[in-house]
Amino acid sequence: MRTITLRPKKAFDIPVEAEIISPDKLAGLSLAQIGSLEAWQGNRTNKLSDLFSVEGDDVPVKPEETTVRLEGDFSRVKRIAENMSEGTVEACGDVGMRAGNGMKGGLLRVQGNADDWLGREMRGGKIVVEGNAGNYAGAGYRGEKCGMRGGEMEISGQAGAYLGEHMCGGSIKVGGDAGDFPGSANQGGIIIIGGSTYLPGAEMTKGAITIRGMVEMLPSYQKMEQVMIEGANFQKYIGDLVENGKGEIYVSNSAQQSP
Amino acid sequence: MIIKGGVVYDPANGIFGEEMDICVEGGKVVEDARGEDIDARGLLVMPGGVDAHSHIAGPKVNTGRIMCPNDGRMGIEPRTDVCRPSTGYTVPNCHAMGYRYARMGYTTAFEAATPIMEARHTHEELEEIPIIDKGALTLFGNNWEVMECVRDKDIGKLSAYVAWALRSSRGYGVKIVNPGGGEAWGFGANVKGVNDPVPNFDVTPAEIIRGLAKANELLRLPHSIHLHFNNLGKPGNYTTAIETLELLKDILPSRERQVVHVAHMQFSAYGGTSWRDFESKAPAIADYFNQNTHATMDMGQIIFGNATTMTADGPLEYGNARLLHAKWSNHDIELEEASGAVPLIYGRKMLVNAVQWAIGLELALLTKDPWKVLLTTDHPNGGPFVNYPEVIALLMSKAKRTEEMATLNDQISKRTTLAGIDRELDWNEIVIMTRAAPAKVLGLRDKGHLGPGADADISIYDLLPGKVDPGKDYQLVKKALSQSLITIKSGQVVAKSGRILAVPEGRTYWVDASMSVPQADQERMMADLKEKFDRYYSVQMSNYMVQDAYVPHPMVIRPQPFDQSAEAKKEVA
Numbered sequence: 030m031r032t033i034t035l036r037p038k039k040a041f042d043i044p045v046e047a048e049i050i051s052p053d054k055l056a057g058l059s060l061a062q063i064g065s066l067e068a069w070q071g072n073r074t075n076k077l078s079d080l081f082s083v084e085g086d087d088v089p090v091k092p093e094e095t096t097v098r099l100e101g102d103f104s105r106v107k108r109i110a111e112n113m114s115e116g117t118v119e120a121c122g123d124v125g126m127r128a129g130n131g132m133k134g135g136l137l138r139v140q141g142n143a144d145d146w147l148g149r150e151m152r153g154g155k156i157v158v159e160g161n162a163g164n165y166a167g168a169g170y171r172g173e174k175c176g177m178r179g180g181e182m183e184i185s186g187q188a189g190a191y192l193g194e195h196m197c198g199g200s201i202k203v204g205g206d207a208g209d210f211p212g213s214a215n216q217g218g219i220i221i222i223g224g225s226t227y228l229p230g231a232e233m234t235k236g237a238i239t240i241r242g243m244v245e246m247l248p249s250y251q252k253m254e255q256v257m258i259e260g261a262n263f264q265k266y267i268g269d270l271v272e273n274g275k276g277e278i279y280v281s282n283s284a285q286q287s288p
Numbered sequence: 289m290i291i292k293g294g295v296v297y298d299p300a301n302g303i304f305g306e307e308m309d310i311c312v313e314g315g316k317v318v319e320d321a322r323g324e325d326i327d328a329r330g331l332l333v334m335p336g337g338v339d340a341h342s343h344i345a346g347p348k349v350n351t352g353r354i355m356c357p358n359d360g361r362m363g364i365e366p367r368t369d370v371c372r373p374s375t376g377y378t379v380p381n382c383h384a385m386g387y388r389y390a391r392m393g394y395t396t397a398f399e400a401a402t403p404i405m406e407a408r409h410t411h412e413e414l415e416e417i418p419i420i421d422k423g424a425l426t427l428f429g430n431n432w433e434v435m436e437c438v439r440d441k442d443i444g445k446l447s448a449y450v451a452w453a454l455r456s457s458r459g460y461g462v463k464i465v466n467p468g469g470g471e472a473w474g475f476g477a478n479v480k481g482v483n484d485p486v487p488n489f490d491v492t493p494a495e496i497i498r499g500l501a502k503a504n505e506l507l508r509l510p511h512s513i514h515l516h517f518n519n520l521g522k523p524g525n526y527t528t529a530i531e532t533l534e535l536l537k538d539i540l541p542s543r544e545r546q547v548v549h550v551a552h553m554q555f556s557a558y559g560g561t562s563w564r565d566f567e568s569k570a571p572a573i574a575d576y577f578n579q580n581t582h583a584t585m586d587m588g589q590i591i592f593g594n595a596t597t598m599t600a601d602g603p604l605e606y607g608n609a610r611l612l613h614a615k616w617s618n619h620d621i622e623l624e625e626a627s628g629a630v631p632l633i634y635g636r637k638m639l640v641n642a643v644q645w646a647i648g649l650e651l652a653l654l655t656k657d658p659w660k661v662l663l664t665t666d667h668p669n670g671g672p673f674v675n676y677p678e679v680i681a682l683l684m685s686k687a688k689r690t691e692e693m694a695t696l697n698d699q700i701s702k703r704t705t706l707a708g709i710d711r712e713l714d715w716n717e718i719v720i721m722t723r724a725a726p727a728k729v730l731g732l733r734d735k736g737h738l739g740p741g742a743d744a745d746i747s748i749y750d751l752l753p754g755k756v757d758p759g760k761d762y763q764l765v766k767k768a769l770s771q772s773l774i775t776i777k778s779g780q781v782v783a784k785s786g787r788i789l790a791v792p793e794g795r796t797y798w799v800d801a802s803m804s805v806p807q808a809d810q811e812r813m814m815a816d817l818k819e820k821f822d823r824y825y826s827v828q829m830s831n832y833m834v835q836d837a838y839v840p841h842p843m844v845i846r847p848q849p850f851d852q853s854a855e856a857k858k859e860v861a
Contacts, residue, residue, distance in 0.1 A: 172358035172615075 031056065031086040033063065034098040038082060041105040043071040044125060045080055048108040052116025052135060056095040060087050092116045093135075099124070104144065110137045113154065126163070129156045132180065145189065151199065153180040164189035164208065167201050167218070177201070177218060193220050196236065212238045215276055233269050233276035241281045250278060289313070289779060290321055291746065294328030295753055297719040298335065300728070300737035304716050305753055312744040315778035319740050326781075330752050331773060334719050336395030336745030337676075338736050340726035341514075341551055341586045342667040344385050345399045345413035345424065347406045348598040351617050351629045352379040352668070356596055359631070371788050378596040378631070378668040382416035386791070388674050390419045390783045393747025393772035396727075396735055397673075398797075399424040400514070400551065400666075401465060401600050403621045404431075405827070407457035411838040414796055419782050421735075421743075421843070423797035425514050426459030427600055428500055430470035432623040432824075433816060435489040438499035444806065447503040448813040451801040454509075456833040458798040458842070461511035461730070462504050463551075465600035466518050467496040470626040473602040479518055482532055493518050494535050505542040507801040508847040510731025512541065516551045521604050523560040526569035529553075530576055533583050541582070549729050552588025552666040554648040563611075566640055568704040570647045574654035577661075584729050585655075586662035589648035589679050590641065591671025592634045598669065602626030623824055634671070639703070642696040646704035652683055653709045658717040659725045676722070677769035683713045683721075684758035684765060712759050731845075732797070744779040747772045795843040804849040 033055055046069040049055070055063050064078030077083065085098070093115040103109065104123035114133040123141035129148040137148075137156045145163035148156045149170060162184045168191055169176030176195035183202045190208030193201050196218030206224035215233040222229075225242035230250070239258065250268035256279065257263070263279040289312040296308050310333065311321035343349055353360070353376070362377035363384065374384035389397055397417075402410040402424045410424050428434050428450065437446035450462060468479040468486035475487055482494040501513045517532055519525040529550070536548045550556070559569035577583060597608060602618060605628025609616030617629040634641040648670070655661045663680065667673040681688050686709075693700060693707060701707045713721075727736025734743045751768040758765045775783040782790050802810075821829045836842070 170358050170361065172356050 030094055030096065031088065031090045032096045032098055033060070033083065033085040034100055035077075035081040035083055036101045037103065037106070038080060040102065041070070041080075044105045044107050045070045045075075046108055047106045048111035048130075049077065050097060050099070050106070050109045051111060051113040051118065052092040052095040052097055053112070053114055055097060056092040056116060057089045059089060060085065104142075110135075113137070123160070129154075132156065134180075142186070143184075147184075148177060148180070148182050150176055150178070151180050151182070152178045155180060156182045158182075158184045158186070161186035161205070162188045162203075165191045165194060167193040167196055167199070169195035175216070187224070188222075192222075193218050196220070206242065212236065212276075230269055230274075230276050230278050232272050232274070233278075234272050234274040235276055237277040237279070239263070239279040244280055246278070246280070255282070289323045289326065289744075289776075291326045291328050291333060291748070291776075294331050294333030294748060296333045296738065297715055298724075298738040299716050299720050300724040301739045303738075310738055310746065312746075312776070312779045315744050315780075316734075317738050317740055317742045317744050326748070326774065328748055332715070332749040332751045332753055332768075334393075334747055334749075335723045335727075335736050335738050335742070336747050336775065336777065337389070337393050337722050338726035338730070338732065339389070339394055339397040339664065339667075339673060340549075340662050340730050341400045341588075341664045342397050342673055343400055343598055343669065344397055344417060344422070344667070345382070346402045346410035348401075348600075348619070348627055348629055349379060349413065350409070351619070352596040352598050352631070353381075355615050355617055355629060356631050359594065359596065362594075368788070370791050377674075378594050378672050380672075382413050383418060386418035386420055386794070387783075387788050390775050390777065390788060391771055391786050392674065392676060392769065393749065393775050394420065394673075394676075395743075395745035395747070395775065395777045396421045396732070398422060398460065398730065401425060401427050401463050401516075402457060402459065403427050403600070403625045403627070404453050404457040404459070405621055405624055405825075405832065407459065408834050408838055411458060411796065411834055415793075415838070415840065417794065418791040419777055419788075419794055421745075421777075421794045421797065423460035423730075424457070425461045425463035425511070426454055426457045427463050427465060427625050428453065429464035429467035429496060429516075430600075430625050432471075432489075433813075433820065434500065435468075435471070435486060435491050435496060436816070438495050439489060439491045442812075443499060443502050443506065444809040445813045445816070446499055447506045448805045448809040449817075450500070450503045451507055451805050452810075452813065452817075454799050455802055458796070458834045458839045460797050460799050460845075461509060461514055462500055463514045463516070464497060464500055465516040465625070466520060466604065467493040469493070469518055470600055470602055473606075473626040474620060478603040481528055482518055482535065494532075497532065498535055498539070501536055501539050501547060505539060505547070507804045508542040508849070509799055509801060510543070510845055510847065511729070512546050512549050514549045514551055516599070516601060517556045520552075520555050520601060521558075521607070523558050523562055523566045525556050525558050526572055529556040529573060533576065533580070537580070537582055539582070543731065545728060545731060546584040547582040548584075550583055550585040552664065552669065553585035553651050553661075554588035554590065554644060554670065555666075557647050557651060563640055566643060566703070568643055568647045568650060568706075570650035571654055571705055574651055577655045578657070584660045584662070584725070585651065586664040586666070586726075587648045587652050587679070588664060588666040588670050589652075590634050590644045591665055591675040591678065592636050592641070592645065593671065594631070594633055595671050596629065596631045596668045598627075598629040600625045600627045602628045604628070605630050608632065622826060623820060636696050639697045639699050642700045643703045645696070646693075646700055646706040648679075649682055649689065650704060650706050650709065652721070653711045653713070654705075658713070658720040659728065661721055662726045662729060663718075663721040674770075677766045680718055680722070680769055681758070681762040681766040684718065685760070685762035686710055686712055687759060688762040715753050715758075744776060746774075746776040748774040748776075793841050795841045796839050797843045797845060798839065799845045799847065801847050804847060
């Protein structure tokens with residue numbers, strides 16, 4: 030097992046585009062080679078070694094045997110673990126926008142918070158965030174028909190608005206509240222929200238959303254029967270009828286009243 | 289500049305793969321020149337490519353961009369010393385269009401449809417497309433003034449209007465899109481065929497098409513009418529296509545060219561009664577073109593993957609959006625046109641798409657005369673123009689077609705005849721379809737050939753026709769054509785092996801036919817227009833016309849009036 034540790038050398042004023050930080054791209058390189066890779070910051074490129082200190086094991090291995098550890102503040106470092114397919118990226122603090130963008134496999138663990146567009150259009154693998162996630166977690170890019178297509182995302186804290194927008198598959202679990210419009214245009218993804226949310230599943234055609242906290246439902250959902258999930262009673266809804274949808278929403282009985 | 293020893297294809301001048309030198313001076317091909325030599329020994333040399341039908345500028349292209357921000361993620365290239373950044377695949381930014389055409393060895397492209405009222409926007413975008421020469425065809429098929437002139441059988445007044453509108457829009461030719469159907473779409477309807485009356489106007493599409501064709505010839509415009517048929521994109525529409533072409537048989541061309549150019553024929557060569565029994569009628573269409581001389585067509589080949597359809601055919605786009613559950617933009621242009629845009633994906637396993645793909649190729653392969661078929665993808669309706677080398681490889685290689693067909697929906701061989709076609713086009717035919725014929729169809733005398741006096745638009749490819757067998761080495765052909773070794777525009781090297789070296793401003797062609805219009809016709813027409821602007825238009829006439837400031841690099845073609853026959857053959861440019 031090889032561990033590569035990156036630490037920012039300074040606080041970044043202009044965000045760094047760091048799609049290069051992924052086991053797929055770093056595993057086969059020595060530390061010196063890693064340091065000489067380039068990353069965009071604003072309209073110019075920098076050597077990775079000018080932006081970060083690069084430490085750890087020097088011997089190249091396969092990506093699946095590699096852990097990239099990010100120590101310090103990465104909240105202005107974007108696109109961490111983009112298109113990653115194997116291995117582990119472990120962030121000890123916060124990460125910037127679009128972490129896990131288009132991820133295909135492997136594990137991205139964030140001990141702090143993740144910014145907007147976490148796991149955008151992800152296809153596989155797993156993302157674990159111990160803090161909060163921003164808006165559009167698991168969503169699709171503007172204009173794209175499909176957001177997250179596969180894989181798992183676990184957010185222990187809260188998620189922002191438009192959680193899993195345009196999702197086509199995979200699952201998202203949020204421990205706390207989710208912002209407005211989770212699962213809009215959902216076409217087959219599974220979303221479980223531990224806390225409260227507002228107007229879930231707009232234009233949803235397939236998939237399911239479970240809400241354990243308070244919720245206000247859209248009027249375009251049809252009330253169905255009561256169901257038991259893990260020993261608790263839930264009210265089932267079907268919709269979004271605006272789109273002739275067959276999506277399912279389950280709302281916990283214990284906290285069903287609209288706010 | 290002398291381009292030395294290349295294997296030259298210049299079919300318009302009867303040169304079919306001869307080793308020869310080409311001399312260039314002052315942006316033109318000349319008999320003799322001095323200056324730097326370009327060693328083209330062992331290389332393929334041909335005139336710069338001419339795209340006669342492409343949607344590269346104007347409000348609908350921009351609508352496509354706005355609808356597809358996701359498209360902007362493709363084709364990203366950072367700026368260089370000479371280039372601005374590029375984005376997009378089906379709807380690239382303006383600069384990228386110039387760079388990509390030049391890289392492929394194309395030096396001229398015509399925007400295929402612009403409403404008069406929005407022509408200012410078209411020219412703003414055309415001006416931002418570097419390197420290539422361009423022009424825009426003006427839409428007439430659903431215009432109130434046109435329909436009223438046709439109803440009154442007043443071809444003189446109609447000609448006056450066409451000349452005025454071409455000048456107003458700084459347009460190059462007469463484009464007709466689903467005549468009458470765009471007007472009917474204003475009321476949520478469409479016309480069902482060429483003899484179906486247009487609501488409120490008491491004319492039929494047949495009368496509109498014939499009227500505009502007559503006006504086009506009366507004005508001696510360099511291009512013929514450029515027609516997008518009624519019922520385009522519908523199963524069984526090949527009968528409409530043939531019926532429409534029959535209407536134009538007796539009209540005499542005023543120049544040595546076709547009477548009608550059919551846009552993206554592929555979309556109008558459909559058999560069957562619904563999408564379930566949808567099949568190719570390309571053989572019937574090709575047969576018609578083989579037996580008649582008054583019409584030319586462009587392929588409108590589809591390319592699998594992303595496309596953004598955009599057309600003045602409003603009802604067609606509504607149908608597309610409903611059928612595919614896709615994003616839809618709809619637009620009405622006052623007294624002139626409807627329009628729409630729908631992004632979509634052509635899938636290999638979708639039977640309808642696979643058949644459409646085959647139809648485009650069948651049309652090109654079954655039509656015997658390559659001068660009658662232009663190579664296009666109706667960019668970006670069938671797919672982006674950067675795929676022309678793919679289309680060429682398909683036309684030149686049976687093996688490539690067989691390989692592709694194996695990846696498609698297996699019903700394709702029952703619905704089309706493509707599997708049974710052995711013809712492989714040769715270089716001469718390809719150069720005609722991509723260079724010589726588009727220039728001839730458009731009436732561009734200085735384009736598409738390399739004779740003395742021609743524009744020095746030249747593309748040089750790293751490929752030796754004798755050495756490479758396109759039938760087998762289709763991958764080499766596609767690779768070489770995707771990136772010219774050298775592209776020369778107006779005597780200047782603009783691209784080398786895919787790198788853009790210079791970004792000169794291209795010229796914009798437009799046609800000023802006003803001198804062919806008798807004063808009396810002009811006055812009657814202006815009286816009509818005054819009333820239209822007073823009563824209906826949301827703008828004043830004085831704000832309507834495109835000002836010269838919007839076309840800073842004009843190339844004005846002034847057709848000589850008919851009666852000065854002695855001088856008529858010579859164009860004033």
